[in-house]
Amino acid sequence: EAVSNDATIEDALQVGLDKVADKVITTGSDMMGLIPSECSREFLEIYEAADLVIAKGMGNAETITEIKIKVPHLLLLRTKCSNVASYFGVERNKNIAKILYPR
Numbered sequence: 001e002a003v004s005n006d007a008t009i010e011d012a013l014q015v016g017l018d019k020v021a022d023k024v025i026t027t028g029s030d031m032m033g034l035i036p037s038e039c040s041r042e043f044l045e046i047y048e049a050a051d052l053v054i055a056k057g058m059g060n061a062e063t064i065t066e067i068k069i070k071v072p073h074l075l076l077l078r079t080k081c082s083n084v085a086s087y088f089g090v091e092r093n094k095n096i097a098k099i100l101y102p103r
Contacts, residue, residue, distance in 0.1 A: 006032070006057060033063030058084055064100065073100045 009026050018024045028040025034055065036044060047053065053073045055064055061075045062084065075098045079085035085092040 006059070032059035033057075034060050034067070035063055036067065061088075061098075069100060069102050071102065074098075075100065 009024065012018065012024050023046065025043055025046065026040075027034060027038070027043045029035065029038040031038045036047075039047070048070070051071055053064075053069075053071060054076065055061065055073055056076045058077045058080055061077045064073055064075065065087070075096075077084075077096060077098075079088060079090055079092055079094050079096060082092050085094065088096055088098060090096055
């Protein structure tokens with residue numbers, strides 16, 4: 001079930017994401033964002049083999065910016081709070097796309 005306004009796997013299938021993506025899966029966790037220690041083995045295998053990760057939402061952005069990434073990550077989010085807006089250097093309630101590169 002969705003937390004807040006998160007998209008579910010059912011939402012992804014309803015809009016046809018499975019028709020354009022190689023595979024559509026969840027993290028296997030009920031946690032908001034990407035917390036590798038909470039993710040399923042299936043998710044981690046696919047995540048670690050990816051050449052690019054596209055992550056939607058503030059929860060993903062807040063957690064991905066705290067982990068070491070190995071490939072570029074495209075974050076798509078709305079800055080719903082002042083802390084996140086400040087982190088990305090924009091005003092609150094802005095839609096943004098930000099590419100993070102491995103360091």
